[in-house]
Amino acid sequence: MDEKFAPDLNAPERPDYEKLHKQKEHAKKVYERSFLHQSVIDTESDPEVKVAVLNARNEFKKQVAKDRKYFRVLLGENVNSIYERYIKFLMLPYKIAEEAEFNFNKNKNKFIITPEDALNEIKLKQNKLVEALSLNKHIEAARIKKNISWREGEIASIYRDIVRPDKEYREYLMKPSDFETDKAFILYLLKTLIFKSNIVDGFFEEGDIYWTEDKSIIKSLVVKTLKEIEEDKREDFDLLEISGNWEEDQEFYRELYDKTVADEEELEKLVEDKIKNWDIERLAATDKIILKLAIGEMIHFPSIPVKVTINEYIEISKEYSTPKSKQFVNGVLDKVSEELVKSGVIKKSGRGLIDNK
Incomplete structure (x- = not known):
């Protein structure tokens, strides 16, 4: 953004420094808001700002794609x-x-x-x-x-x-x-x-x-x-395994990661709809990640009961997020799961049908 609106010192006419500064600051605000509401780009009236924001978003998406591959490897x-x-x-x-x-x-x-x-x-x-x-x-x-x-x-x-x-x-x-x-x-x-x-x-x-x-x-x-x-x-004791079935667990976390990342925009909207009284920009980043992973698990893993997922992510929030996160995560996941079960987005089978209430 700074580069886009930097003055061209070799231009035949003197650059309008004040205008460039205003465009740059405005473009940065539009760019930040665009992650919450894509429509702010579509309604932008300044074509230079619009192009700058779209280009910045495209660069961001390329970097995100690289980061996703990197963190997938990092998990293992x-x-x-x-x-x-x-x-x-x-x-x-x-x-x-x-x-x-x-x-x-x-x-x-x-x-x-x-x-x-x-x-x-x-x-x-x-x-x-x-x-x-x-x-x-x-x-x-x-x-x-x-x-x-x-x-x-x-x-x-x-x-x-x-x-x-x-x-x-x-x-x-x-x-x-x-x-x-x-x-x-x-x-x-x-x-x-x-x-x-x-x-x-x-x-x-x-x-x-x-x-x-x-x-x-x-x-x-x-x-x-x-x-x-x-x-x-004592001379022939066995070592412990991190997991009883590492191959199965590895397949699970990779699939959960891939599907959550692929559905990120839809999951963001689901979360945003349920926290209208909260400012999503002020929401703890960890809470957002926890909510998205939990909803992704409820949607894409039919054999895991809804209550099992909710309880597991409440425990994760207690360990890794803020003191108030437990109640917040519990409340949001209860609302989202109830709505998605009714709409048929969450469909459970086998062990996933067990009612843990």
Whole structure:
């Protein structure tokens, strides 16, 4: 828009700066309003403004098409990233134990050994759960296949700044232990020291904008895996799957994404019609996305009951949107679903016919 209404300094006549500025500012307003009401372009009287807005809209649509392809790919990559982080944190206890062993060997060769140097750090390498994690064939296979590793310096920093100064760790090193004691300490290590550490957060936030949300999922997977390890089967335990049927789930989220994106303008109108007392421009962007996805799911997935969809998206709004979003999302989806069921747009079959009221 700025380029379209920039003055031509090589023109034979002096540019009308005031007119160009007014046209530019007006065109920007028309462009912004056109996303809510397409008719504002059709009724625009200034042909130059109209052409500028139409061209800007076309450029925007091209960029949106690129973005849609990019984010579709990103959906799958994010799930894969969660699984890789899951493996990475299962590797962490024995990587820390290796660092502790290195520290122990370095200190024992000192000419003068202080009480601080005399910590029995080698014990962590002998922890039965650490041994189980280091010998597990599934972790090793995933590590090799996906080339998973901790960056240079990260393990040393975790051990030096988080683990070694910890009082519980030092007490653990001084006591005899059995499998259950070893297991309890590793759970403490991960749950209390690692997953609550700002240092560890910093390692991941650097290159992953989703770390804050993904961390709770990864922590849950890691803790559940460790809790299920039994002493007599500790060297051959199975890893958890992110999904019980990943191929089916992958097909579902891709179809939901594709159909919601394809129907975006129609879904926008449906939402707009139901919030006449709200300013759609002031509506939280997250709420709009939640509403569109929910309506798209109700329309395009006949086997999912309406109430199941509504309840799921209410939970999503509680987690990711504003404090008032729960009631708002619930109210809008109730109205929209009732109307679309009556008009026959929403048609359920099989499990989707189950009444969850």
